[in-house]
Amino acid sequence: MDANFHQILFLCTGNYYRSRFAELLFNHSARQSGLCWKAESRGLRLNPQNPGAISKHVVSYLQRHGIQHPSEHRYPLGVTAKDLEKSQRIVAVKRVEHLPLLEQLFPTWVDRVEYWNIHDLDCAGPEEALAQLKQQVLTLVEQLNR
Secondary structure, three states, X not given: OOOOOXXXXXXXXXXXXXXXXXHHHHHHHXXXXXXXXXXXXXXXXXXXXXXXXXXXXXXXXXXXXXXXXXXXXXXXXEOOHHHHHOOOEEEEOEHHXXXXXHHHHOHHHHHHOEEOEOOOOOOOOHHHHHHHHHHHHHHHHHHHHO
């Protein structure tokens, strides 16, 4: 990464749906606003059962809302200590879901993570969850621009 850029890391369980959406939307919005931050995303417990590289809900939402994204998507990645260390800001997208995983995997990082409350598909439909996540990400970009 360019030395002039700061990094934000979005965490979710599988790095397939919510954190990937946050990463792609953040990078799109940061580019548009000239923000010197770049996002990456990782998962705390990858699910090999997920079909494909990224949720179809994410790709569909991005396309419908004119949000720039790659034509080829990478497969989910698990978080490492190095990912945490190189990030100036870390956001886990749902506290009740991700705090226990962080306590188990990276206990010394628990207090350095910002926790949001964006539901997965088991609790909210994609339009609702992605709209809430979009609002959180855009608010964050606005805050970082100040």
